Amino acid sequence: MTRNILVVEKILSANDRIAAENRAIFDASGIKAFNLMASPGAGKTSLIEQTIKRLLPTLNLAVIDGDIATNIDADRAAAAGAIAVQINTGGECHLDAIMINSALKQMNLQDIEVIIVENVGNLVCPASFQLGTHKSVLIASIPEGDDKPYKYPGMYRGVDALVINKIDLLPYVPFNMEYFRKGVEILNPGLETFPLSCKTGEGLDSWIQWIKIHAQA
Amino acid sequence: MTRNILVVEKILSANDRIAAENRAIFDASGIKAFNLMASPGAGKTSLIEQTIKRLLPTLNLAVIDGDIATNIDADRAAAAGAIAVQINTGGECHLDAIMINSALKQMNLQDIEVIIVENVGNLVCPASFQLGTHKSVLIASIPEGDDKPYKYPGMYRGVDALVINKIDLLPYVPFNMEYFRKGVEILNPGLETFPLSCKTGEGLDSWIQWIKIHAQA
Numbered sequence: 001m002t003r004n005i006l007v008v009e010k011i012l013s014a015n016d017r018i019a020a021e022n023r024a025i026f027d028a029s030g031i032k033a034f035n036l037m038a039s040p041g042a043g044k045t046s047l048i049e050q051t052i053k054r055l056l057p058t059l060n061l062a063v064i065d066g067d068i069a070t071n072i073d074a075d076r077a078a079a080a081g082a083i084a085v086q087i088n089t090g091g092e093c094h095l096d097a098i099m100i101n102s103a104l105k106q107m108n109l110q111d112i113e114v115i116i117v118e119n120v121g122n123l124v125c126p127a128s129f130q131l132g133t134h135k136s137v138l139i140a141s142i143p144e145g146d147d148k149p150y151k152y153p154g155m156y157r158g159v160d161a162l163v164i165n166k167i168d169l170l171p172y173v174p175f176n177m178e179y180f181r182k183g184v185e186i187l188n189p190g191l192e193t194f195p196l197s198c199k200t201g202e203g204l205d206s207w208i209q210w211i212k213i214h215a216q217a
Numbered sequence: 218m219t220r221n222i223l224v225v226e227k228i229l230s231a232n233d234r235i236a237a238e239n240r241a242i243f244d245a246s247g248i249k250a251f252n253l254m255a256s257p258g259a260g261k262t263s264l265i266e267q268t269i270k271r272l273l274p275t276l277n278l279a280v281i282d283g284d285i286a287t288n289i290d291a292d293r294a295a296a297a298g299a300i301a302v303q304i305n306t307g308g309e310c311h312l313d314a315i316m317i318n319s320a321l322k323q324m325n326l327q328d329i330e331v332i333i334v335e336n337v338g339n340l341v342c343p344a345s346f347q348l349g350t351h352k353s354v355l356i357a358s359i360p361e362g363d364d365k366p367y368k369y370p371g372m373y374r375g376v377d378a379l380v381i382n383k384i385d386l387l388p389y390v391p392f393n394m395e396y397f398r399k400g401v402e403i404l405n406p407g408l409e410t411f412p413l414s415c416k417t418g419e420g421l422d423s424w425i426q427w428i429k430i431h432a433q434a
Contacts, residue, residue, distance in 0.1 A: 150289060
């Protein structure tokens with residue numbers, strides 16, 4: 001068991017070293033990078049599509065898409081007009097800094113101002129792996145239920161912003177926003193939140209404002 | 218890297234050994250055990266509540282609940298009338314056979330006919346860890362989207378039944394059932410599926426019928 005823990009620690013510290021390298025690459029190229037995390041189906045790709053649509057006229061945007069399998073998400077990002085690179089992790093439940101490093105080597109960085117990394121759909125594993133991005137964003141989704149901050153605290157603790165997607169479904173599912181927000185506030189006091197619907201467009205303006213500010217910081 | 222792979226293989230083979238032990242314990246006690254897996258918020262606990270309500274009058278049912286943190290799910294199962302044991306995995310993204318083995322030691326097995334294991338909400342990790350249960354069940358959820366079989370093939374490949382929950386939300390979200398089912402059929406030909414809604418009760422009868430048949434097999 002000790003041996004196992006030592007190996008895991010070694011992997012994490014190797015990851016942190018490459019994450020620092022990635023950050024240096026971003027900074028040298030004048031790129032701001034965002035790590036987008038969520039459960040499967042919370043709306044990462046939909047939010048990226050909406051963000052591309054609204055940012056692309058003024059900012060050059062690229063997407064690095066992480067998935068166990070398929071190019072579905074990168075294809076959607078590319079169809080929306082962004083440069084898109086797909087990483088298939090095989091069985092891994094998260095992206096790591098080495099995967100991002102490899103993806104960066106395939107990209108023409110001087111043409112890019114913003115990179116959005118779409119992590120593997122998972123509310124546990126991605127929280128443990130720094131990628132070198134400047135900001136981490138979590139997407140919660142109304143139909144997932146209001147108890148998720150309490151049950152997945154690691155993920156809620158470590159992020160810089162929280163998108164609450166699919167608010168158009170609020171009339172159809174049980175979701176106590178006060179209980180949800182109380183859990184978030186305990187884990188991550190003062191966290192900026194963006195309730196919105198990628199489907200109807202409601203609330204997207206504030207999110208776009210936030211990403212613009214941090215893209216140009 | 219080789220060392221890491223060796224350690225992972227050792228962990229998995231140790232897990233398989235304990236899983237076989239668990240199976241022997243279940244069989245010696247005349248218990249049928251089900252491993253319920255899904256993304257966060259797909260409705261594992263809701264399905265368990267509905268199943269307890271319908272099975273409890275005729276079958277003695279216990280629940281082993283796995284979560285990163287909190288007793289929310291075990292409390293819900295206990296409130297519905299079942300014997301419930303909570304496992305908090307700390308940071309782990311799945312249950313393993315050793316955790317189940319420890320839980321079994323806390324339970325009075327001769328009073329139990331069916332055990333439902335509620336795995337950690339995750340569409341990746343639980344697929345790699347046998348628990349010793351007789352049947353594995355995956356819950357998909359309509360608002361997660363219709364591309365999940367394609368993007369999380371490991372999970373869809375290994376299960377014995379698929380519940381498609383939250384069908385009451387079909388009018389409000391984009392979900393192409395034909396595309397979804399095509400993906401499932403490629404990965405797991407002939408898989409039994411149960412479209413249902415834990416909220417409205419629609420479709421629950423067929424699921425209850427399935428679990429009854431396998432509980433008494």
